[in-house]
Amino acid sequence: MMKVLNVAAYKFVSLEGLPERQAALREALQSRNIKGTVLLAGEGINLFLAARASDIHDFLAWLRLDPLFHELEAKESWSHAQPFRKLLVKIKPEIIRMDHPAIQPAAGRAPAVNAVTLRRWLDAGHDDEGRxxxxxxTRNDFEVDVGTFRDAIDWRITKFTGFPQALLQHREELQGKTVVSFCTGGIRCEKAAIFMREAGVEHVFQLDGGILKYFEESGHAHFDGECFVFDERRALDPALKPRVNVGALSDSPAPQDMES
Structure with missing residues (x-):
């Protein structure tokens, strides 16, 4: 039986008093023996955490007492052992780096499509309007190589900061199509969808909750392989179970480009 609960969550929301929030979060997490990474920025919060289920749920209940995080949604998965070696609570310029400050998701999301609808569209080969x-x-090339949607567009970017330029180079190829951007848990594809709409791509949606939510609601349909995650589990299968034992891949990329 897997006994460690892993949660991934993010929320774009305007935050102030970041050093005070950092200190409060660190204390709340340490007191519950939770490990993982939390990123704070003026644009919001991004976290990957793991611990006993009771401690994780208690922390999330505490966090949601703040009206800014009241509607924070967390995606859950399990592991046999703790996949994080320590706790990091960092203040960053962005909770997911794009180096494009004009993109402000907290000011309004791009339209989203849920997992069930995307599966139905992929089954049919078109959206509800026949497009x-x-x-x-929108992920890095090494993540794509672990698993992705069948026939997905992959521009082989090595960092998310390369997405804007890749989009501008390939924008015309997307015209006349319904484009669904996706990533691990929703944060990168949300920024990407906003950028695409501002760049003139007309029919753009983000996959709400990313691959992890898709696995939860639609299983492996139209998806080949597994989903890379930025911890020592390395990858999750469509049942949200780790592919390998914790620690077996000590050379996994660090969470500097982590997302939820």
Whole structure:
């Protein structure tokens, strides 16, 4: 039986008093023996955490007492052992780096499509208006190589900061199609979808909750392989179970580009 609960969550919301929030979060997490990474920025919060289920749920209940985080949604998965070696609570310029400050998700989201609808569209090969549907992977190339949607567009970017330039180079290829951007848990594809709409791509949606939510609600349909995650589990299968034992892949990329 897997006994460690892993949660991934993010929320774009305007935050102030970041050093005070950092200190309060660190104390709340340490007191519950929770490990993982929390990123704070003026644009919001991004976290990957793991501990006993009771401690994780108690922390999330505490966090949601803040009206700014009241509607924070967390995606859950399990592991046999703690996949994080320590706790990090960091203040960053962005909770997911894009180096494009004009993109402000807290000011309004791009339209989203849920997992069930995307599966139905992919089954049919078109959206509800008959427009061809394509999926666009906004993750790094090494993540794509672990698993992705069948026939997904992959521009082989090595960092998310490379997405804006890749989009501008390939923008015309997307015209006349319904484009669904996706990522691990929703944060990168949310920024990407906003950028695409501002760049003139007309029919753009983000996959709400990313691959992890898709696995939870639609299983492996139209998806080949597994989903890379930025901890020592390395990858999750469509049942949200780790592919390998914790610690077996000590050379996994660090969470500097982590997302939820």
């Amino acid at each position: 061809p549907v394509v999926t666009l992977d």
